Each structure stands twice: as C-alpha cells, then as structure tokens.
Amino acid sequence: MAGCEVVRVSGYDRCSRAMEDNRGRTVFVYFVGSKDAEGRNWCSDSERAEPIVQEAMKYIPAGAVFIYCQVGDRSYWNHLS
Numbered sequence: 001m002a003g004c005e006v007v008r009v010s011g012y013d014r015c016s017r018a019m020e021d022n023r024g025r026t027v028f029v030y031f032v033g034s035k036d037a038e039g040r041n042w043c044s045d046s047e048r049a050e051p052i053v054q055e056a057m058k059y060i061p062a063g064a065v066f067i068y069c070q071v072g073d074r075s076y077w078n079h080l081s
Contacts, residue, residue, distance in 0.1 A: 033073070
C-alpha cells in the first residue's frame, strides 16, 4: 500500500465529495457496512471481505486513492427492504 492515500468517509454525499476531490487520480472505492462503537461490522459480508481487501491494498499503485466508505448501520438497510 506504499504511496496509496486512504480516505475514510461515511455516506453517499461524503463519498461523492471525496471522489470529486480526487478527480484525475486513480480512485478505488470500498463500500462497507458501518461499524459499531466496538469496531464490529454488522454486515457479515463486509467482515469476511475485510482481510482480503487489506491484502489487495498492497497492490494499489502509488499515487492512487483508496476511499473506505461506510454505508450505514443494519437498521438503515433493514428499513429499505
């Protein structure tokens, strides 16, 4: 992950702003369920993917931006279905 800038945001608006702020750069966006106060993710898919994504980040080119975007808690996503 040498040379990769990591930007952590929550929600669509902040993610969009981070992408706009980095226009012209290579940008990777990782969407995950939001973590609770103890740092646990309510989304089991996000939990399983985390170590895989962390390993893959070693191969992101220098100068790129990795946006880590939390998309909300379980109650938010449950009300949508």
